[in-house]
Amino acid sequence: MYPSRFDYVKAASFAEASAALLQGGDGAKVLAGGQTLIPMMKLRLLRPELIVDLGGIDDARDIVVDDDVIEIGALARHADIGNEFRAQNLCPIISDCALGIADAQVRNMGTIGGSLAEADPCSCWPALLVALDAAVLIEGPGGTRALRVRDLLRDAYTPDLAAGELITRIAVERAALDGIGAFVAFKRAAPAYPTASVALQINYDGDRIAALRLGFGCLGLTPLAFDAASDMACGKTVTPALIADIAAAASAFVEPIDDAKGSETYKRSLAAGLVTRAFNVVEARRTGAPAGETHQYYG
């Protein structure tokens, strides 16, 4: 449980961090909370030669909510994001996601940008931000560029970032968050990665569904957005039959693998189950009924 030796740089700005990363080459790794990196280093599954710590960049933790877009600094911590949205009683899908990540210790250190850049298909932020079709701002040696999260996360554990590039901000269009949403997950215990997670955001026109976004975590090599669900749902009211149809379609759509957390068949069943639960939570929120826990553990 002791990492191999490494050099350490604490950057004061993204530009400084980017330069240090370029200089460090393949052996350099970014520390942006460290809740995955540090355990991996302690197990010596990762042996970076240089750690570039972003913890000194103080102006990248802000959360800005305006009429068109929500912007979150890449170094905002899970707990800060979750607590902010919960306090404002705004976008419960975001606070569900943030406050369901691992345990309190992890949420107090881990950052949204770190989670995205790690590109773990089981992590919660990637699943949510793919479902909401969010974008990231990237700063690097070639300047600044914007990228859809869906394009950032085209493969497991390998974000589409060039050498020296860093995610600096995350942007979600308010339009994607219209209506009511929920992020639900099922996991063995608080610190474990989910067996599966589901993000569901529904915009209503009266009783009818005007728009629907549905996405999955841990059910494929990348987070999956199930855009076809919108076509199935739009113009309809939420009925048990509609939920069952979308759940069945979701079950066929996902691409789970057989692993220690469950068989492929089981995970397809779980995908349908979590879609159903997500609909139930959203409906409960719409009617003001008690919604229950969004993150369920074994037992």
Added chain:
Amino acid sequence: MNAPFRRKEDNRLVRGRGRFVDDEGGRALHVRLVRSPYAHARIRSVDVSAAEASEGVICTLTGAEVATLTNRFMQIAPPPADQVIDYCMAPDRVRFQGEPVAAVVATSVALAVDAAEKVRVDYEPLPVVVDAVESLRNETLLHEQVGTNESWGSLFEWGEVDKAFADADTVVTIDRLKFHRFSSTPLETYGGVVTWEASGRIDMLCNLIQPGVAMKFMAPALSVSPEQLRVRTQDIGGGFGIKQNLYPYLMIAALCSRKAGHRPIKWIEDRREHLQGSAHGNERTFLDIKVALKADGEITAVSATHIDDCGAYPRYEPLGGVIWSQVAPASYRLRNLRINFRQAMTNKCPVGPNRGFSRMQNVWFLERVVDICAHEMGIAPDVMRQRNYIPEMPWTTPNGCVYDSGDYAAMLAMAKEMIGWDDWIAKRDAMRAEGRLVGIGIGTALDSGTNNFGQSTIVNPKSGLSGNSEAANVRVGVDGSLTVIVGSVPQGQSHETVAAQIVAKELGVPEDIVRVASGFDSERATHTSHSGTYASQFAVTSVGAIHGAVEKVRAELLTVAAMLLQKQRSELRTGVFGGVAGVGTADGGSHVSFADISNLINTKTAGLPAELEDITLNCRYVYRAPFQLPDPVRKYGNLTLTYAAQVHVGVIEIDPLTHNIHVLDYAAVDDCGRVMNHTIVKGQVIGAAAHGFGAALMENLRYDANGNLLTATFSDYCPITMLNMPNIRYGNRESPSPFTYNGAKGMGEGGGGPIFALSSALQDALAASGARLNQSHYSPSDLHAVMTGAPARGVAQVSATRQRPI
């Protein structure tokens, strides 16, 4: 006696002021082990040259060196498995993933870890066997010189089994049941600070939990006398039995110390090492089960083959091969039993005596038998139990064990009342009508304590161990305080609190003048060969020893006081006089303090009268449990002194969306005889239940076919936490043991309760579906497979059939 009592230990433990192994050894060198990535391989070569050249490295040690420096460990098994060659480090062949093959000693842990990565080991992989049933086919041998993978096997037969089957109204057969592999999760892993001193003494500061037996393994292997080993412990962060298997690692550290010039060596196991290589609980498969029953559900005979899996090296096994028979008929009056018990070695981590050691597996087996038979006969599970529970106490089992006290039917009635059984039955049926999968289950657990080591002769007639004992010492200090030393090795069981409580109550003095110097020290504290904390025996052996030592001290105090006060001893008693602990007359008119008495004996000794010259005020007493040797041929005799019991009742619902098992309601009733401290007993009951919930719902040590442990980190093994725990309604009954001085029984191993109750409730929930459950652990994925009839991953469906006997 049983008033709530603030734990003496808590002030230091809760504030982070305890002293654990890892807090010690400030100037020690550090050792890092190189462990095998293969489950079974020949070691072609080990090259330590690059490691030895690495920064900070003092020396290295290889398995080949160990084979020249030490003797192989003694084996408990008789021939042929006595020929198992087991060293503390593998010389030429590894047999489980994580087995140590080399050690690197350096000036810091980080440097030792760096250098250990430079050790080059050339392995030639061998075929792997991970399944015990397959292992017994002997197609791949782990220990060729043994000629079989069977570490031990024997037929246990009591009563008239054939007659019972011939007379049966019904015979139920069950093809297979499986108790899975899990372990405990002590917060503190294995550790030691070991110095092989130039004088020859080997000092081991460590967290062993049964030092006397471990010393018997280590001393012959090191070619030293057990008296040359100084084994000592301080605070221990949980043990649950499995820390017994620490001794091979202490030996590695000892050899490293000698090679490093007698410098102290510190070794602290990391969590991955712990999960992979410390000790696991016994896995057991039950085959060819036949049950003879009367028409009313009375079980008259059971026959089955039990195949236990002890991993790569037996170590403390095959003792488990007889330990289960402490509870051969579980809580039932069953008289006729035929169990073909076989234990197999496999390419997996060696097992250790994990909480509930070997009895839990057997009780689970019989609890499943009772539930499956009840189902086949159409009898409610509570009624089935009432018809089969042992009706009176004390009860001699078919194999000669004497259950001391308890009323299982009354415990079940209490648990049913606590949970609202009738209401839950109605609610369950109403929920089922809505399509919900709800089940109610019962688990009856037995926690046999204070074992008779004489049962080891049933495994091997040449075993040198029998009986059971513990030592305690009580001393009166010059300030009038009392210091208690006992051979137990507390790991969180509140021994300091209970020991102080016993002494204070016996002498009628306040608890705060009683100091308990806890921690084992084979050289400087009191102990016997059986000393330690295992097998639920503190409440009997340690408390018995403390009680005996207190009586001796009391006698001495009265003798001295009688002389000083010019009274008869019969006129005097100990207690508080004028606010000070002392000895005085009943009316308090004449008294002398403990401090004055102690100073007379220890400080102002000139002119001490001759009649006081034998007085020490430092009294040792050895408690010896009243055991005889069992008959090894009939496998008959009293194997344990006390039998605590638990009845658990649980209501579960299977979530159709996730296949998660939700506990809707749960009650646990415990009876451990006279309760010495209700707070501590309740804590042990809840803690053991947590262990059981974890085992039933979350914790499963899974290996792939190549012997790779798939659950080697906490994110894969997922030990239970508060967030997974249901609320537990706790109840207690007190059936004093007639065999202990104060009626108390050992307890704390009731972790089986939830495993039994949840297995039972799951079966009830799925009864209508026709799905049959045969495992002690179901993940949601496994449950989904059973419920959908999908080809399960390692989950075989049980088939139970009922027939008239031929």
